[in-house]
Amino acid sequence: MRRILSLVVLIGSAASTGAFSRPPAWFAFQNGVAARQNAAEARPLFLKVAADFDGEWQSSPASRTTGIALDRGHAHFLAGNLPQAIRAFHDGLALAPYDAELQHSLAAARGTIDYPRPAAPAERVRPDPPGEWRNRVAPWDLYRVAAVCGVLVVVGLGKRLTTRPDWAVPVAVAGGLGFLVVAGCGWQMHRERLADEAKPVAVVAADGATLRTGNGDAFPPRVVEKLPRGAEVRVIGRRGGWAQVELPGGAVGWLSEASLLAAQ
Amino acid sequence: MSGTGKKNRLSLSGGRKPPEVLTAQGAYAPRSGWLSAVALLVLFSPARAQDPHPDDAPPLLQPTEHFYNALGRSVSVEWSADKTTVPAGGDIAVSLVVRGATNPHRVRKPALRDLPKFKVFEVLDAADPPAEKGAKEVRFDYVLRPRSAGVTEIPELQFNYANLAAPEGKQIRTTYAKKLPIRVTSPAPTVTAPAGPLEAPERFFHLADDYREPTEPGWPGWVGLVFAVPLGVVGWVFFWRLMNPDGVRLAKLRRNRAVARALDALRQAAKSPDPAANAAAAVRVYLIGRWGMPPDATVPTEIAEALKATDVPAERAAAAVEFFRKCDAARFAPKGDDRASLVEDARGMILNWEGAS
Numbered sequence: 195m196r197r198i199l200s201l202v203v204l205i206g207s208a209a210s211t212g213a214f215s216r217p218p219a220w221f222a223f224q225n226g227v228a229a230r231q232n233a234a235e236a237r238p239l240f241l242k243v244a245a246d247f248d249g250e251w252q253s254s255p256a257s258r259t260t261g262i263a264l265d266r267g268h269a270h271f272l273a274g275n276l277p278q279a280i281r282a283f284h285d286g287l288a289l290a291p292y293d294a295e296l297q298h299s300l301a302a303a304r305g306t307i308d309y310p311r312p313a314a315p316a317e318r319v320r321p322d323p324p325g326e327w328r329n330r331v332a333p334w335d336l337y338r339v340a341a342v343c344g345v346l347v348v349v350g351l352g353k354r355l356t357t358r359p360d361w362a363v364p365v366a367v368a369g370g371l372g373f374l375v376v377a378g379c380g381w382q383m384h385r386e387r388l389a390d391e392a393k394p395v396a397v398v399a400a401d402g403a404t405l406r407t408g409n410g411d412a413f414p415p416r417v418v419e420k421l422p423r424g425a426e427v428r429v430i431g432r433r434g435g436w437a438q439v440e441l442p443g444g445a446v447g448w449l450s451e452a453s454l455l456a457a458q
Numbered sequence: 459m460s461g462t463g464k465k466n467r468l469s470l471s472g473g474r475k476p477p478e479v480l481t482a483q484g485a486y487a488p489r490s491g492w493l494s495a496v497a498l499l500v501l502f503s504p505a506r507a508q509d510p511h512p513d514d515a516p517p518l519l520q521p522t523e524h525f526y527n528a529l530g531r532s533v534s535v536e537w538s539a540d541k542t543t544v545p546a547g548g549d550i551a552v553s554l555v556v557r558g559a560t561n562p563h564r565v566r567k568p569a570l571r572d573l574p575k576f577k578v579f580e581v582l583d584a585a586d587p588p589a590e591k592g593a594k595e596v597r598f599d600y601v602l603r604p605r606s607a608g609v610t611e612i613p614e615l616q617f618n619y620a621n622l623a624a625p626e627g628k629q630i631r632t633t634y635a636k637k638l639p640i641r642v643t644s645p646a647p648t649v650t651a652p653a654g655p656l657e658a659p660e661r662f663f664h665l666a667d668d669y670r671e672p673t674e675p676g677w678p679g680w681v682g683l684v685f686a687v688p689l690g691v692v693g694w695v696f697f698w699r700l701m702n703p704d705g706v707r708l709a710k711l712r713r714n715r716a717v718a719r720a721l722d723a724l725r726q727a728a729k730s731p732d733p734a735a736n737a738a739a740a741v742r743v744y745l746i747g748r749w750g751m752p753p754d755a756t757v758p759t760e761i762a763e764a765l766k767a768t769d770v771p772a773e774r775a776a777a778a779v780e781f782f783r784k785c786d787a788a789r790f791a792p793k794g795d796d797r798a799s800l801v802e803d804a805r806g807m808i809l810n811w812e813g814a815s
Binding site: 220223227230231232233236237256258259260261262264265268271272289290293295298299302305333334337340341344345347348349351352355356357358434435436450451452 | 546547577578579604605606607608609654655656657658659661662663664665666667668669670671672673674675679680683686687690691694695698699702705718
């Protein structure tokens, strides 16, 4: 009986985390990990795994989960594709900006990039760490807080309209204030999402990309230092095969679209 | 300028008035003779130096947009490419084939660099095969390099030609080289495998534990929560009234602060070590707050005198004084009244006075 119970618990926990839905590339990844002591042997394995995870990501919207995004990023990074890894992490954060695993992996990937020293604050290429409300609060957490505030309001108003104890009004007011705070957080998160969608993230695909003042090779460079492979920029507009982008520091310039990897 | 251009030839004889020449003051001043005529021919007749080729379209038609000097009744153009798939950063060789032109050796090569649709390509120079007079077709070769992986076609090219046999005003005809789909593939990443173990932060060697699709409450959840609050309040009041039929009257009663405090104090008095004293104190506070009894009345005789000055009816005042005497007896007499019942008596008296019982 105890064995059956433990088996039921195991199956239930596995099903709750989606373990039964692990992609086939999961197993190929483990082969790559087993070969990690020999980089020459491991990298091609991870390259194939990364391609499989990319295919999984592209196959249907239902397969676009934070887990697949994380696996894509890890596989690409181990295969040596740093820009694709960073893009994969951003794809996952677009689904769930609050996901701590994706944030940590993105920070680890950024840690391997040698960002140039900016001549001016606006020319900073190193991105800011995630600090928006969307990166800290999950929508369900906000909902739970709102539900608790709703309970306080119901209890406070219910008591106030019936037996009228002294604590009824303060409780109802506390619940109402909590609702207002939740609404404010929700509004701010909505604004952050709109701002993020208006300027999507793109990743520089190779070293030596030059940020120019116009959409053509004839235009002079906007910043002296060339952008490193894996640098993240935000796309403002596109014209004639060139993308107008904004650096994390705020400087705006143009990059060839061929040098960028856009989010999928 | 019109037609073949011969009409524009200036005659040095024939009695024509000598042309005017611009002076330093900006005004035209007449000059006479050979010198002015030669100056005019040199300065103002560039067509004089380049006679139109007999196989060219008339000069009047040359400035027409997308016109490349092709003549013919029915000219067609099309793109042809050696391949339709090119890796990002690679080149694709394309040819523009013009057929049906009666002057293939005079057709000009379209400058793709100047056309807006072709800005998505970097147009590289390529040598064209020589076109012979009388050839059935002429080819113009280009090397195009897509600027991004998003380029999906070689755009349509508008090609105007002239049919000189058509009536004047309808000589310009238009044909198009249809767009040619191409595919720009991503470059294969270069896998440089250094010797030794694969170095990376340890977290990259682990896969995700959770493959569930992220969810959000969605607007129905939020709307439901907002509506649940008032419904919850209504439900609370409804069920409370259902369970407490006298609750409304009691609730009204408690709206009076003095009454509410007295009832709360009596509830506490029942649990206290000296119920009689606490019950008396509760009733005394009630009389002070509710009926305006002076606060310095503490013993039954003083209370009786004080209540005479208030609005309390005489029988009620007598009942209150009797209650205080019972409390004193319970506290100080050798064998006093049941102290617990005094709390009930006090509560009943207050409810009776407030009309709730």
